[in-house]
Amino acid sequence: MKHFLILFLCASIFTSCKKKSKISEDVEPPIPQPAFNAYAGDINEGENQAIISSDSSLIFCGTVGVYSHIFKMTRAGSKVWEKSFLAPNGKIASISESNSQDLFLCGSIFKGGYYQFLLIKANSNGDTLWSKYYGTPSVAASGLQIIKTTDGNLVMCGTSGSDIRMIKVNTNGDTLWTKTYAKVGTEFPVHLLETQNGELLVTCDYNNSMVNSSEVYLLKVNSANGGKVWDSNIGPVANRWVYSSCELATGEIVMCGKYKGGIYYDVMVIKTTSTGTKIWEKYFGRAEQHEMGYSIKRNQDGSVTITGYSQNEKDANTEVALLKLDASGNEVFFKRLGGTKSDIGYSILKDYNDDNIILGKTESYGPSSLTTNVFMFRTNKDGNY
Template sequence: MKKIVLFTALILLTSIGTTSASLILDEGWNKTFGGSNSDGTYSGQFGGNNLVQQTSDGGYIIAGYTNSYGAGKKDIWLIKTDANGNEEWNRTFGGSDDDEAYSVQQTSDGGYVIAGYTKSFCSGYYDAWLIKTDANGNEVWNKTFGGSDLDWASSVQQTSDGGYIVAGVVNFRALWLMKTDSSGNVEWSKSFSCGWRTNNWASSVQQTSDGGYIVAGYGLNTTGYWDWYDAWLIKTDANGNEEWNRTFGCLYRSSGAHSVQQTSDGGYIVAGWTSCGDGGVLLIKTDSDGNEEWSKIFGISSAIPYANSVQQTSDGSYIIAGSTLHYSISGDSDIWIIKTDSSGNKEWNKKFGGSNEDRGSSVQQTSDGGYIIAGWTNSYGAGQSDVWLIKLAPETMLLPDLALSPSDIAFSNPNPVANEEITITATIHNEGDADANNILIQFYDGDPDGGGTLIGEQVISSITAGGLATAQINWIAQEGT
């Protein structure tokens, strides 16, 4: 009887190292909305960190401004889309002068609440404006708040009692915090100044787990002839009474806080910008008392980028939306999205834009694990600038997919000559979308799971995605019958 010799080759990816993996960010879709004039979403120091939200039906609500439609120069523009970014309806709110939205949220009744400012219906230069709509964007009520100077509402959130917390500025002097009932009637109002400093304002507010509020914004610092801003964080109780406040920055150089969120550990994540050092996007993590745990600055050479929005993601990391060029400078800016780990270390970043000015306002993680981004574009769309809505699919890790050919090699007629050296060859095809590194190929005489003997092995350092590699060993045939 002739002996049948069966050789088996195995691919072992983790025996001596790890294979490489690549992250793919798939732009699921993007949509522009606008007419022949200037339309967009606010992006800057006064708010705009919450201008897009996924709605309960899986679609999206966007608040911005339009000069193409409506009653006046600039009107608040509310746009509702389906899950694929197709417009379902839009509404404008405004009069003969400028009116703009800085914040929007879907409310518990399925409608929406909008915060911003109005110059059309005001008692002073600007008034804060709060608008409540039904689920179809039809106005239910609106309220204006302000005096003879400049007032606006930067941020709004529905509170646990069905009312609303609003943050902004009063008289362009003090950071302002106001609580209303469910009909927009004032329950209490507080103002905060950084010592004797003036020109302070809020950019972001959130109700905290203890029923109080966390507010982020700007505090003006003045020493002699020098003026600069600090990023400012204020914690209050449920009645708006200050519990503590913290400032973040450096001497003679400005910083600002544009967005704040309470994190899963009870602390806070704050995003904004700073001109400290080389300047750039500022990300600060604090404990529950506002003490800094870590801070990061993400810069770009020859520019000072800024963050407008930050959110903790489902994996405990952070997603940031902003722009590559400071809001005070017009020019070739792109939307800039940064993803960090839980310690603020950058995992990836992605830019969106063309040859003109494009700005990022808000980002939110969606129910599928992807992200929805709102901003405005001067590079694409119908007019001078358009509202820009971008959907990113969930992050996907691309891994190698290795196929071995042949996996079994049999000699039966004739047998290999006893004590003669033969060469055994196997081809490995990386059928995946990422490079593979440190691949260990092992050759067995017989079935490795059935007592087969290891007769040789070879390490392949790398196989590119879609590439081929060859492994071979020399083996001395054993005598048998």
């Protein structure tokens, strides 16, 4: 009897150990995280707020408290300098670099009783050289985007009332042309880029007041004189927002944003021809999660990579979303990265070797545990770090 009891107890212990081992196998291992380089401050939402400069550094716009700031970092994530601009009556939204390595900052300022476009020229160390303003009395205008064009000049894009306004200037800030593009409804430009043939492409959210619908609106403009080449409405589809676009080597256009088909948001990706005719529209995301794409860039092989955020409905915190699609819109990978609090990817830049440089805001990393911080991390083209 004594031997039987000993055997029974041994068998029970062995079975219990096996069960514990099985439970531990079922627990998902923690996902490895990239090295988040984080600094006090906040980064702007929107495209063209971050660039890789001619000396291969990163320069981007953000805020610290109520002041606009410009940050310069190495591509390894070390801060080079940080400069403060403006008081609460103005904001810098976008940045570009001239052929002479001067920096041009575009935004808006409340001056003379109304908001105007603001352009600041700074040297390569971020020191202000001059500021200029562009506006029409009694019409609120806001500069949102700036890019350098292949002819060495600069184009700013933003809003004038409910319409699109574009201003082309030389590097002295002298106006070459100003155009306002009006439609019935409200157009909000989210991205400005120069296409391979030297024309300007504006990607917009468009609220069509005639039919009460949300659409994606593309506008192609002649860079020499601001004349409209073509425009295209992609819609109407309710609950759809666009945030970024890129041009493929074929001239086709790919955009990203978000779409709410039910309770949850999905990452929305739309591909069009070079003249704005829709080829396909696709959605990506997990069940019971809010997910969206803020920034999209073309890879050297014709695929695209998107960053944004992912949020589980059971957790208020967000993760950085990193999504890669092939040229046909098939998912290559969808990674969700971050710490124990909220992290959001706002901008993706492509390094010379096709690596991804992700910039955004973080509550999980950095010097301040009470507010958001700016982060930067990098992956290779396959999303590995």
